[in-house]
Amino acid sequence: MDSSCAKKLSIPTFAENPNPEYLFFPGCEPFNPKSNWDLNISCTQMLTDRGIDFAILGDDQWCCGDKACRLGFDTISTLLAQRNILAWNEMNIKKIITTCPRCYYNFDDKYRRYGGNFEVILFSKGSWEL
Numbered sequence: 001m002d003s004s005c006a007k008k009l010s011i012p013t014f015a016e017n018p019n020p021e022y023l024f025f026p027g028c029e030p031f032n033p034k035s036n037w038d039l040n041i042s043c044t045q046m047l048t049d050r051g052i053d054f055a056i057l058g059d060d061q062w063c064c065g066d067k068a069c070r071l072g073f074d075t076i077s078t079l080l081a082q083r084n085i086l087a088w089n090e091m092n093i094k095k096i097i098t099t100c101p102r103c104y105y106n107f108d109d110k111y112r113r114y115g116g117n118f119e120v121i122l123f124s125k126g127s128w129e130l
Contacts, residue, residue: 011044013058014091022047022054022121023093025107027100028063039099043123047097054097060087065110066102078114081106085116095119 012020024047026040047054065080096118098104108120 010048012055014055014060015058017053017055019092020053020055022052022095022097023088023091024054024056025061025064025096025098025100025103026056027098027103028067043097043099062087064100064103064106066106069110081111081114081116085111085114088116088118093118095121097121097123099123 011024014020014023024044026043044054044056062084063080064084065077068074068080069077096107098107098120099122101122104120104122107116107118111118
């Protein structure tokens with residue numbers, strides 16, 4: 001989700017909320033009309049209604065690397081993972097909420113192999129814990 005879309009929907013970005021408790025990572029293609037637009041809007045509304053301190057990356061969001069890996073581009077997938085881990089560590093991100101099962105797998109399993117140590121919550125499984 002880019003920053004202009006987030007602004008229209010009153011969804012905080014890291015530029016506006018640089019130290020949130022959670023990064024909300026809606027997925028790599030979440031706002032494609034054929035994808036999970038309604039799901040992610042509902043999730044951000046639920047987080048807001050519950051008073052959860054979160055932000056999205058906006059224009060700074062990169063792919064998790066899953067599609068590159070599944071297409072056989074392991075080097076690109078690894079570079080995306082390393083880039084995200086480095087950027088998120090610099091942003092002091094510790095907890096991630098995502099609606100995408102593939103992003104969840106990558107952040108919770110694959111990223112750990114490259115030094116990413118994040119608490120990852122798949123919204124459909126863990127929203128009741130928030």
